[in-house]
Amino acid sequence: MEDRALVVVRAPSISDPAALADALVAGGLRAVELTFTTPNVLDCLRAASSSGAVMGAGTVITGDQARAAIDAGARFLVTPGLRPDVAAVAHERDVPVMMGALTPTEIMAALDLGAAAVKVFPAKLFGPSYFGDLRGPFPDVPLVPSGGVNADNAADYLARGAVAVTAGTDVVPPAAVAAGLWDDITARATSFVHSLSR
Secondary structure, three states: OOOOEEEEEOOOOOOOHHHHHHHHHHOOOOEEEEEOOOOOHHHHHHHHOOOOOEEEEEOOOOHHHHHHHHHOOOOOEEOOOOOHHHHHHHHHOOOOEEEEEOOHHHHHHHHHOOOOEEEEOOHHHOOOHHHHHHHOOOOOOOEEEOOOOOOOOHHHHHHOOOOOEEEOOOOOOHHHHHHOOHHHHHHHHHHHHHHOOO
């Protein structure tokens, strides 16, 4: 994973997907995941795919969703759990997939499916110290915590062995996304990025 953070946008509406992506890039967050729980997510991906962000699709559960997301411009896919059909489409289309897992057994299954990285979700269940524990058996596996990661604990996850972290509603509050508060979102992104080097 090239960047140390990726932002997950989960909102009931996105007023201007390209402006959102540009606001996040201006704040230092290039990798942007739009989840399939967002209405009209495929239209949003299309609209933002020409921005300077690396756009991806999250909460991808089916092979059909994976195909549609890639066709809409997604450059990476993220699943909440182990999804063989999504992995098959990702490999067929040469698009990296980050699969969700929590336990060592699930992490190994994600690797068997060809995951480029493993999203450890929900990370808040065990916190940053869990990543130190996982580094023992998985020293070379790219692990990315998701769920409960914020500016207060993101650097700790990185220090314990995460290759990158996810930013969520602290950076992209659904109300700010819907209202188009791009300057606020840029400021939040900048603050989050600065927190990574604490």
